[in-house]
Amino acid sequence: MSIVHEMIAKRAAAELQGPCVVNLGIGIPTLVANYIEDDVVHFHTENGLLGVTEVGEVDPNLVNAGKLPVGEKAGAAFFNSAESFGMIRGGHVDVAILGVLQVDENGRIANWAIPGRNIIGVGGAMDLLVGAKKVIVTTTHTTKDGKSKLLKECTFPITSTRSVDMVITDLAVFDVVEERLILKELMPEVTLEEVRRRTEAHFIVGGLLDEHPVT
Amino acid sequence: MSIVHEMIAKRAAAELQGPCVVNLGIGIPTLVANYIEDDVVHFHTENGLLGVTEVGEVDPNLVNAGKLPVGEKAGAAFFNSAESFGMIRGGHVDVAILGVLQVDENGRIANWAIPGRNIIGVGGAMDLLVGAKKVIVTTTHTTKDGKSKLLKECTFPITSTRSVDMVITDLAVFDVVEERLILKELMPEVTLEEVRRRTEAHFIVGGLLDEHPVT
């Protein structure tokens, strides 16, 4: 993962305060755990473990949702997939941090399918969207060829009609309030002008815009 | 319990052959376990135990559905009430042996409510009726005041639209085939005439009626 990804993950980690249960998606979200030292932040992985921690000795049967080896901390618990998604769907997971393909200007996301490509999988994405109390999206602001991932409308199929709560990119942080994107922070050395130029979605500039929150 | 009850229970026990999972209701059915020595008959109690055996040291937190102390045999397992009724409703219990208030001539039973009395409870009766592969009813043939419990129609609310498979009383044993009662056996020293006299429900006399099956 790049420095850009690490920066996004670090910013997302700052949102995890106090006792909470957090589900981390594949990709950038996985990195978030590296920036959490607080013992009361508990990581849930939907393949059946609450209490994920960094991998010690690799065990091929102890993995996260990305099938990467993980560790279990003291007080961890294993459970089956129906129980795991009962936790998610039932509103017992406080925060989900997810990667996305696209975000629309109402804060709805597309992260499970690309029409025409052999990507036929949804996994736990839709369950996390309807179930997690708070959903934070972490993503690069633009695609590899420079197109905004924050669009007026998603061109890929949406994951849920529910809007996420926060969008964290390498350029900026947006709160989603009443289905509108509110620019809340600029990442270091990023200007408002640059965000405007590289964002297709309409957004509102927040009143207390902080240009350099991450040090 | 009386000798009559014991006789009925003993006859029901003879139906439990080979590996099977059996749920025993409250009352006469509870006695059935006393006549089973076969290690492959496993008793299920819907409050959360498979592998019920006779009580050893009394433990107030180890009970059957009648809240009577029981024991657990080697290979027993405990589970919660949703799992327990998943077993029942999902068709994983081979035989349920139940007490009844009334049986109609289609083999449907009433065993959970008496209108006008303060009996407001259904417990697991309806689940067992829809879920158990085979349902055997054990009951005295008549009420204390001599009225037939095998009626043309139940006057109490029925437990299920499903007919039971067998009715064992102190007078006779009936198979239920295509929603008809077929008299299969007479209990010792009971005549067909007596069964006719004390049974309101219409029944068919089976071709191979055995008058003294229990020795």
Added chain:
Amino acid sequence: MAVIHEWVQDALSDVKSGQTIMVGGFGLIGAPLTLIDGLTRKDVGGLTIVSNNLGEAGEGLGILLRQQKIRKAIGSYFTSNREVGEAFKQGEIDLQLLPQGTLAEAIRAGGAGIGGFYTKTGVGTELAKGKEERQIDGVPYLLEKALRADVAIIRAHKADTLGNLIYYKTARNFNPLMATAANLVIAEVDEIVAPGELSPEEIVTPQLFVDRLLVAKKVLTKEGVVNRA
């Protein structure tokens, strides 16, 4: 993630009149006797109780019934306390009777974000009245709605300080289900241990479900309900 309370009234501090409260147990077996006792000493009323039974006459939830703190009860077997029928006849209490498996499944559904489910149980009986019947693959089912509560009071065997729970024999029953289906979950236990002392494979209720812990002061013994030494 749980907070450990020493006093039952602190554990019950957010219980209010008019709330729906799930109460674990099959009769007195696996019932949270200390927390029930706390409720009998607390000035609350108009409660809706979700529990398999309403205790026994003058025992467990039966005391709350005598105190007329219960406005409505949802359960499967009220017969074990004959005073329930009397109260019902007098119009002092509303009752909603569900088959035991439907009750358990509805609580599980409430905890798992399932709005309702189709069960074969009860089709064509008095308990089907007012419920939608529907054929699925040619088999008739009834629609049953999920149950949730403001508060669940439950009984477990051991907890760790995070709130992970294990249960004891047939005292498990409805407790793990109710632990998932209420906004505030309070568990009374025999013992609280350090995280890591319970095997991660044997934990029945993971800690994310549990808000408050209390060590049981009233326990069921062969001699009945006694205060723990």
Added chain:
Amino acid sequence: MAVIHEWVQDALSDVKSGQTIMVGGFGLIGAPLTLIDGLTRKDVGGLTIVSNNLGEAGEGLGILLRQQKIRKAIGSYFTSNREVGEAFKQGEIDLQLLPQGTLAEAIRAGGAGIGGFYTKTGVGTELAKGKEERQIDGVPYLLEKALRADVAIIRAHKADTLGNLIYYKTARNFNPLMATAANLVIAEVDEIVAPGELSPEEIVTPQLFVDRLLVAKKVLTKEGVVNRA
């Protein structure tokens, strides 16, 4: 109550062409690798596979795919084997995609005699197409039907000779659910012990669900799938 088999083909003796087969595992983790290998060596075709994934390209269920023995797959994440998409484009296979939680819940429902259930997951998305939407207490839900199978092949850690099962870490996943939802349930395990050696409190799958047992000969290690010494 289980019968113990020494040979995988004996354990699979009643598997027939055209059947629906549930296969445990999350990718290769917790997949019944010995039984899958047995299926690849068995003359069956036209199978419907219910499994979270179809293995990986040329691994696990991915071999069955290459052998064109799979007519239809029901799962949540086929992306882990890109050959699935190719086969789908070529019209060689039908796919039914479900959210992972809906897949798990549908299997559980099938095992528990629940005909269908209402879930919030998927409402308003492409995966809601053709499904009934319904408001319950003002919230929109989708109706999802239960899933059942003719055969389930699953992976557990230990069994006792009766068929009680416990699992190992995240290799648990779909296995305990599938153990409940098929007419014939075949489990492969690391070890078979005497009844009583597994604690009655820690058993995850009680023996009434399990028909056949087999000791695993192919296992997942850090070095990939290997034959057990």
